[in-house]
Amino acid sequence: MSEKKSILASLALLLTAAIWGSGFVFQKFATEELTTSFIVASRFTVAGLITAVATIKKWHRIDKGYLLGGFLAGSTMALGTGLQTVAMTFGTSPGKSAFLTAAYCVIVPFLYWLVMKEKPRKNHLLSAVICLFGIGLISLNGEGGLTLGDGVTLVCSVVFAANIVSIAVFCKGRDPMLLTMLQICVSAICGWVSVFVTHGMPQSISLGAVGNVLYLALFSTGLCLTLQAIGLKYTNATVGTILLSLESVFGVLFSVLLYHEEVTPRMALGFAVVFAAVLLSQLDFSKKGKNAEQEHVQTV
Numbered sequence: 001m002s003e004k005k006s007i008l009a010s011l012a013l014l015l016t017a018a019i020w021g022s023g024f025v026f027q028k029f030a031t032e033e034l035t036t037s038f039i040v041a042s043r044f045t046v047a048g049l050i051t052a053v054a055t056i057k058k059w060h061r062i063d064k065g066y067l068l069g070g071f072l073a074g075s076t077m078a079l080g081t082g083l084q085t086v087a088m089t090f091g092t093s094p095g096k097s098a099f100l101t102a103a104y105c106v107i108v109p110f111l112y113w114l115v116m117k118e119k120p121r122k123n124h125l126l127s128a129v130i131c132l133f134g135i136g137l138i139s140l141n142g143e144g145g146l147t148l149g150d151g152v153t154l155v156c157s158v159v160f161a162a163n164i165v166s167i168a169v170f171c172k173g174r175d176p177m178l179l180t181m182l183q184i185c186v187s188a189i190c191g192w193v194s195v196f197v198t199h200g201m202p203q204s205i206s207l208g209a210v211g212n213v214l215y216l217a218l219f220s221t222g223l224c225l226t227l228q229a230i231g232l233k234y235t236n237a238t239v240g241t242i243l244l245s246l247e248s249v250f251g252v253l254f255s256v257l258l259y260h261e262e263v264t265p266r267m268a269l270g271f272a273v274v275f276a277a278v279l280l281s282q283l284d285f286s287k288k289g290k291n292a293e294q295e296h297v298q299t300v
Contacts, residue, residue, distance in 0.1 A: 006235060008234070009234035009240075010231070010239065012231035013232070013244055015227060016227045016228050016244060017243055017244050017247040019219050019223065019224050020220055021246070021247045021249065021251040021252075023215070023216055023219070024095070025251075025254045025255055026216055027088060027097075027212075028088045028093070028094045028097075031088045031089045033209045034205070035201075036082055036200070037194035037195040039085055039216075040078055040085065040190070040194065041192045042217070043217045044077075044081075044188035044191055044217070045188040045191070046218065047222045051177070051184055052185065055175075055178050058177075061175065061178060066170075066182060067182070069169070069170025069179055070181075070183050073167050073179065073186070074183040074187045075190055076159050076162045076163035077184075077187045078187040078188075078190035078194075079159050080156050080163055081156075082191075082194065083152055083155055084156040092149030092153050093261045094254070094259050094261065095252035095255035095256065095261045095267075095271075096139070098252060099134075099251070099271050100138065100153040100154055100157060101153060102247070102248040102274060103135065103157040103274065104158070104160040106124070106128050106277055107158055107161035110124070111158075112165050112168065115165055115169065123280050123281065126280060127278070128281075131274055133273055134272075134273030134276075134277060135274065136270070137270030138271065139154075167179065167183070177225075180225055184221065228244070231243075242279060242282065245275070245282065248274070248278070
């Protein structure tokens with residue numbers, strides 16, 4: 001792999017993290033006018049149309065495995081996004097949402113253990129303890145309890161962890177972009193079902209609200225999935241994971257700049273602790289992990 005490709009891939013992943021981080025702010029803006037169900041439905045409908053057109057030549061490969069994987073990944077993606085969005089209507093700020101959602105990185109190894117019987121490594125256990133401490137710093141109020149919005153966001157992080165596990169299980173031997181397309185389309189269907197069940201169709205939509213939803217659909221979903229696929233192809237796995245985890249950092253940065261969120265010293269410490277836990281959960285200090293990474297470097 002040439003150094004130029006590696007640099008461009010890293011920049012692509014860094015841009016992905018920045019766009020995902022900014023998405024928390026536009027998601028918050030959207031909740032000020034639109035219902036959670038409509039935001040989820042419209043966002044994934046636009047993204048679904050784009051990815052469907054991009055993968056149309058691969059549709060003939062869709063089988064029961066793709067459909068099952070798309071259903072599980074799509075339903076958990078819709079539920080996780082819905083919970084994350086509704087938590088913002090309960091008062092959770094974009095910056096706090098970014099870091100509390102990032103806890104899914106720490107949860108994934110434990111859910112994967114339940115599904116695939118693969119025990120978490122020691123660094124996973126340590127990162128879980130550190131993450132809990134960071135969440136406490138971010139979310140616990142003076143009376144020692146979680147706010148409703150922050151609690152819902154933590155539930156959303158568990159659902160997102162389930163989404164990652166479902167993708168990891170069903171992506172083996174299958175085209176990731178085709179599975180991603182099915183996931184997005186299922187998310188859109190789930191969103192529209194929720195719209196009609198909850199009567200969440202808005203009577204009118206302002207241009208600002210349209211812009212917020214289009215940003216989430218075109219950039220946070222469509223563009224970022226493409227950049228992520230390209231970036232991870234030409235970047236070392238560990239470096240790629242660290243770059244993508246910067247999403248939470250960008251989430252706070254854009255929340256401060258665009259949403260004027262006030263970050264207290266205690267919250268800032270909590271953000272740092274959670275970020276450290278996320279990084280720790282992604283590193284493999286075992287001999288097997290080091291050998292695999294060396295092999296990756298030699299073959300790309």
